[in-house]
Each structure stands twice: as C-alpha cells, then as structure tokens.
Amino acid sequence: MDHQHDPRTWITTPITAGLLRGALAPERTGRGLLPHRLPAWARAQCTDPQLARAQSQPAGVRLAFRTRATALELDTIPTKTLYTGLPARPEGLYDLLVDGRLTGQASVAGGDTLTIDIATRTAEHRPGPAGTLRFDGLPDRIKDIEIWLPYNETTELLALRTDAPVEPAPDRGRRVWLHHGSSISHGSDAASPTTTWPALAAAAGDVELINLGLGGNALLDPFTARTLRDTPADLISIKIGINVVNQDLMRLRAFTPAVHGFLDTIREGHPDTPLLVVSPILCPAVEDTPGPCTLDLAALAAGQVRFLATGDPAERASGKLTLGVIRDELARIVEQRAADDPNLHHLDGRNLYGEADATTLPLPDRLHPDAATHHHIAQRFAAHAFTAPGPFAP
Template identity: 65%
Template sequence: MTAWITTPIERNLLRGALDLERSARGLLPHRLPAWARQQFPDQFLARAEAAPSGVRLAFRTRATAVELDVHPIRTVYRDLPTPADGVYDLHIDGHLAAQTSVPEGDIRTVDMTTLSETLRPGPPGTVRFTGLSAGPKDIEIWLPQNEIVHLLALRTDAPVDAVPDRGRKVWLHHGSSISHGTSADSPSTTWPALAATLGGVELINLGLSGNALLDPFLARVIRDTPADLISVKIGINLVNTDLMRLRAFAPAVHGLLDTIREGHPETPLLLLSPLLCPIQEDTPGPIIVDLDCRPQACFRALGDPTDPTRLTLRVIRDELSRIAEQRAPEDPNLHYLDGRSLYGERDFAELPLPDAVHPDGAAHRRIAEHFAELAFGNGGPFAV
C-alpha cells in the first residue's frame, strides 16, 4: 500500500501563472492578475485567461508515483463537435514522459448565437502517474491549455521540494488562440511551449484565445511582469472580430509598445505579425463558424474587401513593419518578424489549417521550429 505524502500547492510549485485564487472548487491559477480581471466584463476573456496554457507544477522528488486531484471545467459550444478531454503532460528532467486525461469535472455549454451559458456540475478527478524511476528528478506537470483547472491536492510517495532557479531567461509571449494553443495536441506541445524548450527558456504564455485585442490592461500586465525576453503577436483577432479600423490601429500599437517600455526599457522585444491565414489575408472580418463545412466546422470571413478603412492581415503586416522601422532609431532592442516566416504559403500547402484559422499539432511543431531558429538562433533577437 502506497504511503502518500500530501504537499500543499503553493506559488513556489507553480510556473507560468501570474495569480492564484482560492475558490470553492480549489486553487485556481490565473494568467492575468486580479486587478486586470476587474477591468473586463467579457466572459470569453475570463475563460481564456483562466485556461492555464503554459502553467505547470514544477518540483524535485524521488517519487515513483504522483497524484494530483483536480476539478476541471471544460467548455463546449452548442452545435459544434465536443472537444476531447484536456491532456496533462508529465515531463521528467525536461522530457515528455507520460500523458493522461481526467474525464470528470464540470461541463459549461455556450450558445454562440445568444452567448448564453449552462453549467452541468461534475465531480473532481485525479491525474495519476505511476512507475516512475526512483532516483532524484525534476518533474513538471503541464495543465491542459484548453480547459479551466482547479487544483485540489498533490500527493507523492516521496518528499517534494521546489525546483531551484536554473538561471534560465524568462520569455513572456502574448498572442491569440494560436499562441494559446487551442488546437495543439497537448499543453507542452503548443508552439510557444515547444519553442521555449528549444530555446532553453522559461515560458510565461499570455496567449489569450480570441483576445489579442490591444487591451490597455494587457499592456500594463506585460509592463509589470518580470521577463528577460518579450514577444507580442498582433493582428488575427483584430481582423476576425472586426474590432478596430485602420485609423485606430497604429496609435494603439504605439500605445502597447510605449507601455511595455515603461517597465522594460531595454528588454529584447519582438513584434510578430500574423501567420498566413488565407481567408483573412485580403478579406476583413468578422468571421463566423460555417457548420456546413466538412469534415468539421470551419470559419469564413464576411467583411468587405473593398473598404480601405478595414483591417486585413496584409494591412496589419504592412503597418507593423512600418511601426517597427519608425521606432527603430530610438529603440534598438525592438525587432519585427513577419509571421509568414513561421507559417507561410509552403507550410499551408503541406499542413493546411483544418478549420481555416487554427494550425493543427504538426503545424504547431513547424511554427515552433521556425521561431526557435529565427528568434533563439544565432543572430536572432532572443539569442541566449
């Protein structure tokens, strides 16, 4: 019979979270601090920031068995395919060693037409990894990137210590659902997580599905968060929500960069434009879900491509390149990278977007490899 040791889950065992909330269901990691969460009423953003993309438990132990009690809340959208249960990735000494899922938890159903929600409560479940080697090792448990997870208890059959600082640089990245990893295979195989591994850095992922929208509070969060490397990927959500017109776009980008520079005046800062997305290269948003697509639902754009005030991906890339060039004389640590160098025409031909917007798992790996080469490689802005 296993002699379990229960270790309190405290901040020193968590990475990638900016805040922790003690709720009725357990300890809830947040990727935005409490003051920022008070500045938006949008439930879509609330769900996105609480979905723990890039958040992982990290500890050192000799344990051969690890259990983590959790209470997940997964979101399903009415009339769309039900997503698979979220995946928990176990890393041992930096390598993916095992994966599992928890079928228990609450189910939140969202009607995309009315935005109404219903919640079906469910019981908590247990993440369980056994048969681990008995020697000392560093363990990371990556939480699912696509569902909210309340943490209840951590049990092991040997004592647990926090992992000491390994001297790695901290990379903070902000982007859309692609950076969030909504369609990735698992939490440690989103493109930012894979790129962080290739670059040998610690990741803080502020990819927020559907919500990379130049919000001022997000700029202040980045400004106030300690980081050695920063990247911001801007564009796709502004186009597919049809949130902003061309007149407002450039000043808003300058405002984002100015605010970040208040807290990080000389930190390498990489401005990333959108990846290739054919349906929005020259057609503005908004986008809608086309339920008649086969074999799965997909997106299509509804905007007027003849309207010169509307944002498209091509317009945004031109503007971001121009802004970076304009600021370069006074900000030598600001860099620009065209997102099509991460996923472009050749990549699309080989690895098309299954729903016309989001890359699949293989494309996430391709994007990570390209980013690691261009950002972390020799001569790159993030070369370590």
Template identity: 70%
Template sequence: MDDSPGLITTPLTDALVRGALDLERTARGGLLPHRLPARARAQFGGDEQVAQAEAQPSGVRLVFRTRAAAVELDVLRTVVAYRGVSPRPDGAYDLHIDGEPAGRATASGGDVLMVDLGDGSQETLPGRIGTVRFDGLPGREKDVEIWLPYTEVTELIALRTDAPVAAVEPGGRRVWLHHGSSISQGSAADSSATAWPALAAAAGGVELINLGLGGSALLDPFTARALRDTPADLVSVKIGINIVNLDLMRLRAFGPAVHGFLDTIREGHPTTPLLVVSPILCPAQETTPGPAAPDVGDGQVEFAALGDPAEVALGKLNLRVVREELARIVEERAGEDPGLHYLDGLALYGEADFAELPLPDRLHPGPAAHRRMGERFAAVAFGPGGPFAAPR
C-alpha cells in the same frame, strides 16, 4: 478526494506553480491559476471570452523535485462544449522528467460550460473532481513537471506522491514573456507543452510565461500593463489576427493602439529585447476583412470571413494591411529603440505550409504546424544573431 493508500499529500503552494501570474485560493482549498493579474481581471468589462481564456492555464505547470514513482493530481476542470458540435478531446496533462517528455494523461469529471454558438447563451453543468495519475516513474531523484491543459480551466485540488516533494528553484534560465492569440495559447495543438511557444521555449532553453489569450489579443491596455509589470528577460507580442477577426478597429485606430501598447510595455521593460510578430497565413482573412464567424456543419466548426474586401480602401483591416502597418511601426521606432524587432508571421507559417499542412478549421494550425512554427521561431529568435540569442 481522499488520500490514496501509501501516498503523501503535499500542500499546493505558489512555490510549486510556474507560468501563472496569479493564483486564486478557492472555496475548496485548491488553487486556480490565472494568466492575468487581479487588476487586469477587474477590467474585462464582463467579457466572457477573455475571462475564460486567461483562466485556461496554457504554459502553467506544476514543478517539483522528488523520488516518487507515483504521482496523483486531483483537479476540478471546466470544459467548454458547443451545442451541435462534436466534443473536443479531453485536455492533456503532459509529464516531463528532467525536461524531457515522459507521459501524458487526462482527467475525468469536471464542470461543463455549454455554449450555444447561435445565440451566445451559456449553461454550466456541474461535475465532480477527477484525478490525473502517473505511475512507473524512475525512483531516482528528479525534477517533475506537469503541464496543465490549455483547453480547460483547471482548479488544482490536491497533490499526492509516494515520496516527499520539494519545490525547485527556477535555476537562472532567462524568462520569455509571450502574448498572442488562441494560436499562441495552443489552439489545435495536442497540449500546452506542444503548442508552438512551449516548443520554442524548450529549444531556446528559456522559462516560458505564455499570455496567449484565445480571441483576446486585442491591444487591451490591461494586457499591456500586465506585460509591463511582469519580470522578464525577453518579451514578444503577436498582434493582428483577433483584431481582424472581430473587426475591432480601422487603420486609423490600429497604428496608435499598437504604439500605445508598445509604449506601455517599454515602461516596465525599457531595454528588454522586444519582438513584434505579425499574423501567420490565414487565407480566409488575407484580403477579406472581418468579422469572422464560426460555421457549424456536420458537427465541425470552420471559420469564415464576412467582411467586404472593397472596404479595405475605407480603412478596414485585413491581414496584409496589418503586416504592412506593424512592419512600418517597428521600423519607425527601431531608430530610438534598438531592442525592438519585427518578425513576419509568414516566416513561421506561409503559403507553402498551408498547402502541406492546411488549417483544420480555416483559422488555427494543427499539431504538425505548431511543431514547425516552434522550430522556426526558435531558429530565428534564439539562433545566432537572433533578437533572443543568448548573450556571450
């Protein structure tokens, strides 16, 4: 889009973007953030789910220093929609000034990826570039962050302000690298900045790289290598719900796959504090194995488990089995790996929480539950004596 009168256009560069592992220069001259590197993206095997999830920029934000009172960001978003399902709210762009929430906006236009949940077919409906605008900002020198939506692939086209912009050095904060499922990516939270890992990172005073991948926390070797090769001071992996949802493997394969995943991470982070987190409560899959499938009724989606509980005896996985196995593996390894820790996901969201704050679609926690999970994780992990506590 054309420059607005009186605004300065600043080239979009790597120095202005945090939380992405790769930035792709597009045909429009914009930047497309990726949360997995090119090598990993070459190994998806055509899986549209992981391709979509890694390009949805959860935890990715523009960071710069400026005296500007007005900021405009041109974007071309790709929104996912489902035939017969009520449209989701537009993705939120959260503005932070000097680390504090200071506004929220949405973008218009963009492409629409229309998905048929019945047969899995997809169709892309092209749209136009939209503009996100924040104005009335304090005229003093300040650090500005714009958190991108976790629900929308976001191509960054242009940045305009009414005062010059400068890149901001990270500032020496510890870097926390987290991997998990759609719950870690932010599903059902209000925004990327209010997903539970972002809230925990803010409380812990650390720099977040969020590798939560909706439907795709599957112990993939390419994800393990991405974690291995990404510099970080703290690493956590939340494992289990997607493996059960997809009925991906049985107990015999699960344990060795977890060991291999952790072994690969340790190749790049041999002594870094490494926290293994098991699934939060999900009553539909506590005792019933997968697969899980969406059920569309009255324009809303709810998830149901389709497996047979009797098959757990034959090695099928439910969430209770997954928690037991993860606890066992961490306990066995911890003797030779004192930096390895375990956190039961039920400590973040359990039965009492479900009674008070039920899962809206029977799978993902809502905004209030995300806040609670962020607070609890921060207290357990970053608090005194926690595995991520700041060294004295």
C-alpha cells in the same frame, strides 16, 4: 485508488503558488487553487466571458517540484467546454516531464461543464466532481518533475499526493520568455500542453515560458500591456493582428496609435528588454478580406467547424483592417521606433507559416493550425529568435 490497502505512505503537499510556473495570479477558491494568467485588477477591467475563459485556461502553466517519488496523484476539477450541436472535443491532456523529458500523459475525467450555444451566444455552467490524475513507475531517484496542465481546460488544483517528500523545483537560472498572442499562441489545436508552438520553442531555446496567449483576445487591451509591463522577463514577444481582424474591432486610424501605446506601456517596465513584434501567420480567409469572421453555418450543419470572413475587400479604402494591411503597418511602426529602440525587432508571421506551408499544412478550420503545424511554427520561430544573430540569442 483505494489508499487504505496501499502499502506505501502517501504524503499530501499543499498546492501553493510556490509550486506553480507560468501562472501570474493564482486564486484560492473554496475548492482549491485556480491558476489565472491575468491579475485580478486586469480581469476586473473587462467583463467579456471569452476573455475570462481564455485567461483561466492554464496554457503554459505547470506544477514544478523536486522529489524522489515513484508515484504521484493530482486531484483537480477541470472545466470541459461543450458546444451545442457539435461533437465533444477530446479530453484535455496533462503532460508529465521528468528531468525535462516527456514521460507520461493522462486526462482527468469528471469536472465542471460549460455548454456554449454559438447561435444564441449563451453559456450554461454546471459543477461536477473532482477527478484524479495518477502517474506510477517513476524512476527511484531525486528528479525534477513538471506537470503541464491542459491549455484548453480551466483547472482547479485540489491536492498533490506523492510517496516521497516534495520541494519546489530549484531555479535553473534560465531566462524568462514572456509571450503574448492569440488562440494560436494559446494552443488552438496542438496535441498537448508541451506541444503548443510557444512551449516547443521555449524548450528549443532553453528558456522559462510565461504564455499570455489569450484565445480571441490579443486585442491591444491596455490592461494586457500593463500586465506585460509589470511581469519580470528577460525576453518579450507579442504576436498581434488576427483577433483585431476577426472581431472587426478597429480601423487603421485606431490601430496604429493602439500599437504605439501598447509598446510604450511595455517599455515603461522593460526599457531595454529584447522585444519582438510578430505579425500574423498566413490565413487565406482574411488576408485581403476584412472581418468580422464567423462560423460557416453550412459547414456547421454538416458537423464541420470552418470560419469565413464576412467583410467587403473594397472597405479597405475606408480603413478596414485585413492581415495584409496589419502586416504592412506593423513593419512600418517597428522600423520607425527601432531608430530609437535598438532592442525592438520585427518578424513577418509568414516566415513562420506562409504560402508554401498553406499548401502542405492547410489550416483545418481555415483559421487555426493543427498539431503538425504547431511543430512547424515552433521550429521556424526558434531558428529565427533563439539562434544567432536572432533577437533572443544568448
């Protein structure tokens, strides 16, 4: 927009951590402010590029401020991820909430590109230009604004301009819900950042969300447990299992003490906080077949993304993990620990998405839920967790 011929007076507000919600470690870069969801010390303990991407994608992160402005602009540098041989994914969406109501959606063009070749496991990063998000025609009154960032695009925040002064949004006194999970919690194929299942469930439960859903990386990492331990929260949930199977990361012998250690670490910082352990939703491909999971190359040749498990079901006898094995073990671990920890709870993920749901709402790529299924999971979770006598009921 040509501000030289705009009669309004534009005010540029520095983007600082005080305007952000849901980002645990904003980093000041040479270009702007980059919201991270894992602290620097945790990122230094793992060099996996997929983890680096996942934690820098701002799932659940939003700008939150109070203003009388009727127009606003946000300059950002998004990172668009491209996959060699596959069609480009839709542009990431920014959701505008005015006093809690979804009022606008838009994307930012331009930005950096990250081109990933799945076959060779290589990636090429190319810098690109900044883009501008604009929302106009907002109500002329004092209001609380939230701009939810795309859950699937690393986003550097450069400048916020408004036609009236801005102040940080006040603390509404809501409880803070800290959630950790896989790509399904991260957002997978939800329609927009406020319609991932954790965002929808948080809205239903009237809580402040910190989303530590890390695509492909809910792997019982000790640094993730310590991050959960050190993050102030009133409610905590961890949804674990699917990534451990997909990566064929460990056997049952290692899985059980790893879960205990993960819970022990969280409890060091949150000894009495309601803590909900959620097992995997139904995923027919890996219910009884161990990982690792891989892309279906025949489907890929036809331009479709589908996943399949490549393990041998007979290997369960030697401790290989499937979702069925993991669900049974998580239920047993929570029951054992709950005898001394009355604030520890368990939820079978099939109560969020089970056999009947797979018939009416199949997983398009055999692994990730679509937009409609995110709504379905959110409704089920909110009904279980936030409604009495659920573990997160007020």
